[in-house]
Amino acid sequence: MEYFIIRNLTYKAKAFVTIMTEGRFKTILEAYPPKRENLVSVLQDIQEEEGFISPEAVSETAEYFSISEADAYSVASFYAQFKFKKPGRHTIKVCKGTACHVRGSGSLLAALEERLGIKEGETTPDGLVSLERVACLGACALAPAMVVDDKVHARVTLAEIEKILKSLK
Amino acid sequence: MKILESLRESAKKNWAEFQNRARVMVGAATCGRAAGAGDVIEEFKKSLKENGLDGKVEVVETACIGLCYAEPLVEIKREGEPSVLYSNVKPKDVAKLVSEHLIGCNPVAEKAEAVMADEEYRGIKPFKKHPMVELQKRIVLRNCGVIDPENFEHCLARGGYEGFERALSMPPEKVIEEVTASGLRGRGGAGFPTGVKWGFARASKTSPTKYIICNADEGDPGAFMDRSVLEGDPHSVLEGLMIAGYAIGAECAYIYVRSEYPLAIQRLKKAIRQAEEAGLLKRELPNGFKFEIRIKKGSGAFVCGEETSLMASIEGVRAMPRPKPPFPAAKGLFKKPTNINNVETLAAVSSIMREGAQMYSSLGSEKSKGTKTFSLAGKIKRTGLIEVELGLKLDDIINKIGGGCADGKKFKAVQTGGPSGGCLTPEHLSIPVDYESLAAAGSIIGSGGLVVMNEDSCMVEVAKFFVNFTENESCGKCIPCRMGTQHAHAILEKITSGRGEMEDIERLKKIAFTMKQSSLCGLGQTAPNPIVTTLRYFEDEYLAHIREKRCPALVCPQLVHFSVDAEKCTGCTACERVCPTGAISGGVKKPHSIDSEKCISCGACYQSCRFGAIARK
DSSP, X not given: OHHHHHHHHHHHHOOOOOSSOHHHHHHHHHTSOSOXXXXXXXXXXXXXXXXXXXXXXXXXXXXXXXXOHHHHHHHHHHSTTOOOSOOOSEEEEEXXXXXXXXXXXXXXXXXXXXXXXXXXXXXXXXXXXXXXXXXXXXXXXXXXXEEETTEEEOSOOHHHHHHHHHHOO | OOSSHHHHHHHHHHHHHHHHSOEEEEEOSHHHHHTTHHHHHHHHHHHHHHTTOBTTBEEEEEOOOSOGGGOSOEEEEOTTSOOEEEOSOOHHHHHHIIIIIXXXXXXXXXXXXXXXXXXXXXXXXXXXXXXXXXXXXXXXXXXXXXXXXXXXXXHHHTTTTHHHHHHHTSOHHHHHHHHHHHTOBOTTTTOOBHHHHHHHHHHOOSOSOOEEEEEEOOOSTTOOHHHHHHHHOHHHHHHHHHHHHXXXXXXXXXXXXXXXXXXXXXXXXXXXXXXXXXXXSSSOOTTSOOOEEEEEEOOSOGGGGSHHHHHHHHHTSOOOOOOSSSOTTTSOGGGSOEEEEEHHHHHHHHHHHHHOHHHHHTSBOSSSBXXXXXXXXXXXXXXXXXXXXXXXXXXXXIIIISOSBGGGOOEEEEEESGGGSEEEOGGGTTSBOSHHHHHHTTOOOXXXXXXXXXXXXXXXXXXXXXXXXXXXXXXXXXXXXXXXXXXXXXXXXXXXXXXXXXXXXXXXXXXXXXXXXXXXXXXXXXXXXXXXXXXXXXXXXXXXXXXXXXXXXXXXXXGOXXXXXXXXXXXXXXXXXXXXXXXXXXXXXXXXXEOTTTOOOOOHHHHHOSSSOEEEO
């Protein structure tokens, strides 16, 4: 559903800008033979490059693999990793693994939601920060853990959150 | 069959030299880095340069030695002296360590955790006698934190690929016999005998093309054993894969690894390249065996722990399980016979083939042989990664190795096996940790995550947490799992918010029974376990929530109220500053108060108050 909504918006409002130029997209695709087993890897590479899976990416990928757009989208939307909206300039991922949970990651997430004024999975209106939760980062011994733009913060306290938020520009 | 003879000889020489050289080794696995190992490394490099020691003292990155609670860990070695392990090293400590230990030959006693030698050294206890290490038996983890995982010579010098060479000199059937004799059981959670599983795949006649898959999609939240092995000793996993491939007759292997483990992926890629360069992969070996290893990145689906889902994911479709039979040994990946093993199982295989089945089967209890790695996490004093013989008492693991609960609080429960497992209570402390004993207590060993909970954990809320997790991760294919997790979650939400009724307990039991009996795959069948065990051992907590509308552990936000004790409050404004909703007011040096309308019961004020002035009830 999400995909089709975004797609419609794209065509109606033309507010959608793809970061990737056509040529770059081609190099990603051609790194893999058009075999079904490479579909997920291609989507992963696209997301790494663009930050999300755009409607154009879905249709280009589908064409390359000779499958329907719905098929390509059904695979992408199954996996938690793929995002369909443009993420903010910074991403905060709060670990919600068991160890982090019993050490209070719930309050971290609640505090971040309050401070940023968004819910998990959303991006602030100014496009600065996206807030996500992840199942487990594997840094359980240093719970609660949080990733801010690929940097893992260990044993995060509520006071630290203030500092981290202030450092994001 | 000796393939690596000449390489190994020079590797051994270089390793002996390396061990004797002055060096600084920093634990820089994911957890070490999170604790700040990166800054410590930079600081060491800077400090060594300032003191004119760059070039004389090497700074080496190693992986996790298991004492995660004490990260960042640094090992400092002077030539001719035993190396000393320092804990909780911060960049500000570096100058002192360099000037006193490396230059002044005086180990810094207050920072020293252990000495890496058999004897006590200047009052520092040997690593083997460290309370967290003494009861361990490290086979799978033998290289973790000891070698530089990106250095192929270190791996070779420590016996890497000796097991593979030995396997190649035997017929495949004999390799399977040896693994069966070792008593090794699948370490991913199911505990199925590995040798028997290989036998099925070997005997399968469906197709001459066969596959072997290493399941490194460690999705169980609270477990990080596989990550540590992949980051600390990637070659042991590759070796296990090659042995398994040879035994079942596969030519191609896939390692399915979580994309959340970037460092593990990077180290695996490097290890595969090293093995290729050494002529172990992609080239015909003297007896005609040729093997290839590919990496496939997972995309964040817990259901991929189920083998049929994992194979669907590799094939590039939605990772949904399918009914079995046909089992993967008959029809697996791309409809070819396939064998799937977990990371730890494969790492154990390389040791078994190197040292023989007898070494492994002599360890452990009667039906559960060998060793198992566990990750200790949650509210325990010494969090980290351990490997112990199966059959060790739970008490020894929690209290002796883990040092008991953190902050001197009372031990309440330990969750084993993650969302598919159950909780064990203080009355289970005397049971041996092996497959059978844990199953009898209503739980499972699972992949090996142990999350300790103390009196501050609400067991109803814990059950809700797990069901919420499985609800999110349910693939939606079969109804019992899809609807069961949703309904169970809704009921638990109702109970924890103080709207529960007595009938809800019966409803939960009924849902749990249905899910267990009729779900398609392991995810749905085991998802009710946390509910069943918490109901079994902590029914009183459920009753307190339902009848008295009270959360005994003071966790559930809707049932807990925060207030300020005006007598104790010093007006330091610490709570006011951390409150995310601005519910606290007062001002400097005046007693504060909490506006209950605005309060979301997050507990930030309670955490930040140093005077115990925030009351919960």
